[in-house]
Every structure is written in structure tokens, then in C-alpha cells.
Amino acid sequence: MAGHNHPSYLKIYITLVILFIVSVAGPEVAPAFGVFAKPIVLLTAFGIAIWKAYLVCAYFMHLKFEKIYAPYILLACFSLLFVFFFGTATDAMFANGHNWVKPVSEEAAVEEAKARSYVLHGSHDDHGEDQHDDSDGADHDDDHDSGDKEH
């Protein structure tokens, strides 16, 4: 693709690294914003992922300077994912019917996940001693014996 004036690769790379740092820092600083914490994390995580993907596609993959066929091929494939996602979501996201009981209730799943969580218990080695230093319902651990999975 000689002859095209694309910006220097290094500049694009530096932009990518800055974006990457912002996306990692997002969840760390977000709690300071109170109710906006969640939208901010989503934005720094996925908004920046899309931005980064655009930069890589446009400049590293030269899609900006490629014949028009190539971006169309990729966009067509990408948009089909949305067709699949939204078509399937009509079924997967509306699973709560009158005669439908989920075999595994979300509450039970949450308890199980908490019981085996490594983060909630500090480190693995002292699991079992410091269950109560985390307020998020770690006291339910007694009901769910996760020990068999870990040992």
C-alpha cells in the first residue's frame, strides 16, 4: 500500500496505549462518581474497546486505504452478529413465564459463586478463617460447602 499518507504508526500506538490505560483505570476511579460509577465503567471498558478496535482496523490494518470491498465484507459479518444476538435475545432474555421455573435460581447461584469466590476471601491459603471480613453476605458461606470443590 505504498504511496498512502497514513499517520505514523507510533502515534497510533501511543494513542492506543493511552486508551488502554484509561480503560484499566476506569473501574478504579469510577466508585468516586457514585451513581455514575456503572455507566462510567461500561463506557471506559466498551466504548474504549470499540475505539481501539477502530484504530487498529483503520490504521494498522489499512482499512481506511483499502478498496471498499474489504470494509463492507467485515461490516456485513459484524452486523450479522447483531441479528443473531437480538433474534436470540427474544428467547433467551424473556425466560420468565407463568409456568416456568428456573431449575437453578439466581439466588442460589449467587450464594455458590460467593462461596467459591477467591477475591471475597482474600487469598486462597487462609480460606476458612477470614470469611467475615467482607460484608457482602459472606456469612452465608456456612450453608454452602464449597470446600469439596477447592480441595
Added chain:
Amino acid sequence: MAEVAHAEVGHGDAHDDHHEQSFWSKYVFSTDHKIIGFQYMFTGMAMALIGGYFAYVFRMQLAFPGNSIPFWGTLSPAAYNSLVTNHGTIMIFWVAMPVLIAAMGNFLIPLMIGCDDMVFPRVNRLSYQIFLLSAIVLIISFFVPGGGFGGAWTAYPPLSAKAEYNSTPFGAPLWLIAVTLEIVAFLLGGINFITTTMNARAKGMKMYDIPMIVWMIVIASILFMCSVGPLIAGAVMLLFDQTLGTAFFDAAAGGDPVLWQHLFWFFGHPEVYVVLLPAFGIVGEITCTFARKKLFSYKLILYSTIGLGILSFFVWAHHQFISGVDPRATYLFTTTTLLISIPVAIIMFAYIATLYGGSIRFTTAMLFGLAFTGEFLLGGVTGIWLGSSGVDIYLHDTYFVLAHFHYTFVPIAIIATFAAVYYWFPKMFGRKMNETLGKFHFWGTIIPFNGIFIPLFILGAGGQHRRIYNYQHFPDLAGADMQDMRVFATISLIVMLAFQLVFIANFIISLKKGEKAGKNPWKANTLEWITESPPPHGNFGETMPTVYRGPYEYSVEGREQDYWPQNEKPESEPS
């Protein structure tokens, strides 16, 4: 692009090294697109024999339950399930796909667009080898302990996911691996077809000069490539469920079994059009050639095909109306399903309009082509009932559905394939097939075909469920009148299978003793008819053809001949 600019006559040196090649390098490890096309065709036909044999065995069981079946013995329920499953899988993945897309695409695309081979000949060979491996894996799966997979070709979990349910601990994973390998083979082949047609067309061949069958095969390849991705992801997940014990599709552990149905049918419905489009293309070519008329509204057919392709991604949930899809969503999928009949109808009407006022020649190929149009119409029309979510609640999973899709798939995979073989046999092997035997074979195929499936429509509307081993266990379905229809269908099947011996005999006799065909036996326009029959290695000899006009210039006024080959120079141009 510097690499394009060089002159395309550098072929001379190719003819210097026509040294004697061994059998292996010429027919087994060849990278020539024609040989690979034949490999696909003969493998597909061999698999068709296996699939047909399976159909014979389980139809015999349904007609004469419990009796010993000639050439098989007594059929157990587990073996029945396995036969039904593998009949479906083989006929779609190992017969329709390789013969219609891979064999026809490999043989025809380079010839019709005027180049010497596929753009990636070695990828092409790899594609066939993976395909052959997949067929071997599938055949091995019949002989492992527990037998071949018996969870229906759609492989719905949890039946397919756990060996304790399907009781085929080895058959199920092998089946899944075979299907995945087959998909990989066709991804490689499909990308080859698409790039070849996009990049390697002959000089002067513009978008609207491409023969319709090439368009159709390319669009089918694109559909296949775009729809199969989620199924590959799903196949990996299902394989993990089967072999490692994950719970992607296990509701008891928080998984979602209906998700597999979505992943499967997101591929499965476009797949119908993947095999339909090449059949449409074949029939289009044949109709034009033997009606000696220009294809009616080339552009409209092309745009309808593209619209059909796009719409086919929006209809998949009509297979799942009673699987728990939200009833509001079924409105959407019913609407798109009914909409998709419009482009199909446009193509059918365009073919019928092509016939109007033509001087029709009833060769065997033309008869098969016309039969395709008629029989597929029946299959398509019955699909409209099934696409309506209300009617589908009653008809779902009955023999009505079965008869419906056999009325689409048999015209696609059997009738259109025969049309193609009768039409291109002279180009493939240099000799014509015997017309008398051909017509005998034609009537012997079409009449029993209707004899099989019309009774099944009636049985299905009467409430006969699919995938049942023995209907005598159901008082409502065990009546003598229903049993008579089952026997009639089975006898029709045996007659139809027997008439295929005529085809095989005709094929072998014509291969040796058929009438020499010459370059252009049917007086057709497209580029494959300007070269020798069979085409030499490199297809067009010293110079590659140049294209001056569209592929369907038949019976042009003011010309001596009623055909006008694409590569013939116009008189206005100095030679």
C-alpha cells in the same frame, strides 16, 4: 497493481511439461480444479448410496414393523434412531453440499469465468482432503461401541449432550467432529470460490456477464460462510458438554438448551438456501439453453437472489415456534418467513417466463430442470403453512414437515443434480449420455418420488409424528388405512432406488461408448463450451478467452445461428 499487468499468454511453457503423471498425482493428489470437482462428485454419490440405503432400511421398518429386513436383518430402536439421524446428516452435509456446491463450483467456476484454475489450487485440494477425512470419521462412527449418533440431525441438547440420554458415548462426539470437519472443508472451498470469482474473471467479463450459476454458487458460499460461525462456536461448546462435562446447554446447571437451537438454526436456515441457490443456477442455465431464449430479467433474478440471501438470516426461529420462543417474536419470524417466499417466487416465475415463446427441446437435462421447477414449487408452497406460527403448532414435528422439506431437498439435491450431470456430462467426459436410458431414468425417478411423499403429507396432516420407531404402538396411528399409505410410500422408495441403477448403468456405458460430444453439443453460450471436451489441463490452451457479451444471447435477431458465444468478437471490432 503491478502483478496484474503482465500479459496472460505465459501459458506456453505449461505445455512443454506434459510428461506422464502417475495415477496418484493425476487423480488423487491433483490440484486441478476439474479433478477435485470429480472427487467431490464421486464421494458425494457414494455417500448418497449410503444415505439411500439407510432410507430403505428405516422405511421398511415403518412399512413392515418388526419384520426382518432384506440386506439388514431386524432393526432395533437404537439402530433406527441412528439410521434416521445419519440419513439426514449424510444427505445434507455429504451429498447436497459436495455435489451441488463443491463439485459444480469446482468444475464450473474456473471454466465459466474463463481462467485456468482456482486462485488457491492447493487450498482447494486441502479442502477436499478434509472433506474426505470428515466422511471417513462419520463412517467410523457407525461402528464404534454404542453405534452411530441417534439424536436427530439437529442434535438438540440435552439429548445430544449427555451419553446417559443418547446412549452413544462415542457416536455422538464422532458425529459432531465429522460435521465440524466438513464445515471447515467448505469454509476453505467457499473462500476459494468467492475470491476466484471476485478476482480471476476473464478479460471483459463484467458483473452482469457472469453466468447465473456462478453468481448463485458464490452467493451460496457467502451465505454459508456468514452463517456457519456461530455454529462452529456452538459445536465446540456441545463437544465440551459431551466429552468433558461442561454445562453450556444443561438447564440443570444454569445453561440454556434453547441457545443451541438458535446457534444451530442460525446456520441451519441459511443452509437451506446454500444448497437451493446452486440448484436454481443449474436449472437457470439449462432452461435458457434448451428454450433457446435469453434468461428473463437477469438483473431481477440477481437482485432477488441477493435479497433472498439477506432475508435468510432473519427467519431461523420459525424452526423453533414451539421451543419456547417468545410469542411476540414469532410475529416477526412469521412475517420474514412469508416475505422470503417473494424472491423465491420471482426466480421461479422468471424461469417460467424464460420458457414462454421459446423453442423448447426436451432433452433429459431439460426434463429434469422442468421437474425441478414444478416439484420445488410444491415444496415451497407447503412451506408457507409451516411458516405461520399458528398453523405450525399443529403441524410441527409431523410427517407434514418431513414431506415439505423432502419436497424441497429432493428436487434440490437429486433432481437438479441429475439435471446438471446430464447437461455437463459431455463437457466432463467428452461423450453424451444415452437419451433413451436417461428419459427412462427420469420418469422412473419423478413418479415414485411423488409416490413417496404425497402419502406422507396426508399422514402428517393426520397427526403422524416424526422419529417414531413403530406406529403400531399408537392406537390413533395404527389403522389399516394409514399403514397402507406407509407401505405405498416404502414401495415407491424401492422403485425409485431401483431406477437409480439405470442411471449408474447409463453413466458407465456412456463413459465408455457414448456418442462423441465435440466442443459444444448443446450450442450454449457460456465459456466452458468453447474449449475441448473434456477440457485440457489449463482449460483454454494457449490464450485465455476474452468476453464481449452476457451469457444468454440466444435467438438474437439478424444472426445466422441462434446462439452467440460470450467470447465471439463482434463484427464491428477489427480482428
Added chain:
Amino acid sequence: MAHQIIATSRSRTGIPTGRLAVWWVIGSEILIFGGLIASYLLNRFNHGPSWSIEAANTNTFIGACNTFWLLTSSLFVVYAHAASERRDAAKTRMWIWLTIMLGGFFMGFKAYEYTTEIHHGFTLFTSNFWSFYYTATGLHGFHVLCGMVIMAIIAEGDIKKGQNWHRVENIGLYWHFVDIVWIFLFPLMYIAK
């Protein structure tokens, strides 16, 4: 092959045939990874509370390091392409091998991450979140591995002999795609908790 195929040298679209095929391969790969990610998302929305607790156990530091390796390797592979357009074999090979090295870093960190997670009791079978985690990152890791092997073959088999220069660009496109998949997997698996 007895002779050069004419078909391969033609280019009606203006895109060289090899690159056009790579675009189609990437298109189909988008749908393979996309199907998996879409399935993951559907489950994630359905099991929000429990999955976010599970996701908290992934190691963000290692995920971030791996993102950094892949981003940097993307830069290196572009430099390899630029060098290949100048027909500079030594530079091309150097950049390709640096890319492979970063791919190796990625795989090494990945291996360490898997080890610690399995050590903490999170295996493929622990719950559906972990099944998706291992399947998606495993499939991605397989692509990284394939890319590394193909790049090594190109560097030693082609560039050393000064032939098939266009392959550097084609493998670069594939490598960028693998990078982009990770760009999406990173927030999905490591950041959104």
C-alpha cells in the same frame, strides 16, 4: 505445480488475491468469535448477579499485561509489513521475531493465569462463567499460537529466501484481528465486574 496459475495473478477487484482471501477469513472468524461472545453475553445478562461475582476472580493485572503485549505486537507487525514493502529482509525478520516473542509473552502470562486459577479451584467445570472463560480465552489462545507458528514459517521459509513478501502483510492482518478479539475479550472477562 508444474506451472504458475494465471488465475492467481489476476485481480479484477484491485485487491491482491491473497489479501482478499484473508479479508474473507477474518469475516468468518468474526462470526465464530462473535457467536461465542454473543452466547456469553446472553448468559451474562441472564445471570448478572452471580456472574459478576465470578468475574471478580479474574486477574485484571495479567489481563492488562496481555492486552499490552498484544497491542505492542500489533505495532511490531506493522513495522514488519513496512519493512517488507521496502524489501528489507533483515528488518522484516527482526520485527516478525519480536512479534512472535510478544506472542510468547502472552502465552506465558496466560499459562501462569490458568495455573493460578485452577489452583484456586476455578476449572472449566466450576460454573458456566468459567466454562465460557476457558472456552473463549482458549480459542483465542489457539489463534495466537497458530499466528506465531505461521509467522515463524514465513520469516524462515519465505523472507529468508526473499520470496512471497505479500505474506507478511497477510499474516499481519490476521494478527491484528487476533489483537482486536482480545481488545473485546479483555473488558468482557476482566474489567466488567
